[in-house]
Amino acid sequence: MSRVNGPVDVVIVGGGVMGSAAAWRLAARGRRVTLLEQFERGHHRGASHGSSRIYRQAYDGQFHTALAARALPLWRQLEETTGTRLLDLTGAVDHGLPDAVHAKARSLTELGIDHTLLTPDQAEQRWPGIRFDTTVLFHPDAGRLHADRAVAALQQAAADAGAEVRHTSGVRLIRETTGGVEVVLDDTVIYARHVVVAAGAWTRTLLDAADLTARPVLPPLRTTQEQPAHFVPVSDADWPSFVHHRGAQLTGEGIYGLGSIDGIKIGEHGTGPQVDPDTRSFVADPGGVERLVEYARTWLPGVDADSARVDTCLYTTTPDSNFVVDRTGTVTVAAGFSGHGFKFGPAIGELVADLADGIATAPEPFRFGSRQQVGVS
Ligand SMILES: Cc1cc2nc3c(=O)[nH]c(=O)nc-3n(C[C@H](O)[C@H](O)[C@H](O)COP(=O)(O)OP(=O)(O)OC[C@H]3O[C@@H](n4cnc5c(N)ncnc54)[C@H](O)[C@@H]3O)c2cc1C
CATH class of the missing domain: 3.50.50.60 (FAD/NAD(P)-binding domain)
Structure with a gap:
């Protein structure tokens, strides 16, 4: 040595x-x-890895909202330093369970971050690719990072x-x-x-x-293999980043999603099997894929629900x-x-x-x- x-x-x-x-x-x-x-x-x-991650500031409580806001000028500085486009501000939408949506609106209000509450009809006119559930929160300083x-x-x-x-x-x-x-x-x-x-x-x-x-x-750190899927869009409608909180009309898992250069990506948050990072299979669970296809069929009129392409990725999660x-x-x-x-x-x-x-x-x-x-x- x-x-x-x-x-x-x-x-x-x-x-x-x-x-x-x-x-x-x-x-x-x-x-x-x-x-x-x-x-x-x-x-x-x-x-x-991959082509996209959600950048959003709407969190429960000021701590994470303020931290996300702090990251924005640093992402811009990195873009300038390297001459690379990394962050597209498409805006982000939370919808579904009113308590979850209003908690995020409160954090944005407390920190003076621009946002609007919309009805599902108003939101569907603006983003026709998505069917909206109950209560909709939009904040414009959010969007998509290119991860790779x-x-x-x-x-x-x-x-x-x-x-x-x-x-x-x-x-x-x-x-x-x-x-x-x-x-x-x-x-x-x-x-x-x-x-x-x-x-x-x-x-x-x-x-x-x-x-x-x-x-x-x-x-405790729990490692799971997660499996987002990309779907082919059926029109050139705009896509915000979105989180659909379960509990209003959505009875299954909460779903996040966004438009990316690889298609419309959606995923469940942290539902994958526990794995060892050195021996995991990289093979998606068919039941989980079927749930995403069913979600796309029901809630995303703007995608071809039969076009799912699945990837795997690791979460390392703490208890809180x-x-x-x-x-x-x-x-x-x-x-x-x-x-x-x-x-x-x-x-x-x-x-x-x-x-x-x-x-x-x-x-x-x-x-x-x-x-x-x-x-x-
Ligand atoms: C499917 C999916 C969707 C996600 N969506 C979002 C989203 O929309 N928005 C968001 O904010 N976040 C999202 N995340 C979470 C986010 O991607 C992760 O929190 C983040 O990438 C974690 O980065 P990390 O550097 O901690 O881990 P990693 O990217 O895993 O990096 C750790 C690195 O350490 C290396 N390493 C380990 N051991 C050693 C060693 N002994 N010697 C040398 N190198 C070593 C590994 O090879 C690895 O490259 C998502 C995650 C997944 C999986």
């Missing part, structure tokens, strides 16, 4: 959206950063700011040493003052094996769906993004950078420790 030349300030483990965002924000501050990803560039084995391009742009911006970005570089062990940590790869040991673990579904295994005096206490972004000793952890983290990417990167620099403490909802099952969205 050989040791790399000189120590770095921060090694980041995990080249998904969170590790890449942390690499960008730390490198932009002038820190010497190495980002390590176990798989090849653009791989499809984690949580951050966003991860590539974050890594490019990190590299342009001086970070070393390495793929096919799996970390085998993290161990504490005098004044820092050693990050052990197959053929190299990297010495760093601090390590950030943003390893998605692999986070617990890596931290359980780590040799550290101050050990992070993680909440709040993220884990906290620091102890020489380790900062960014994990447990519970199927709704992408939109916050650069804001989480900024928080990780503050934690690694020792200039902030974790906000209460993101702290280590066990969690109650309450849900946030």
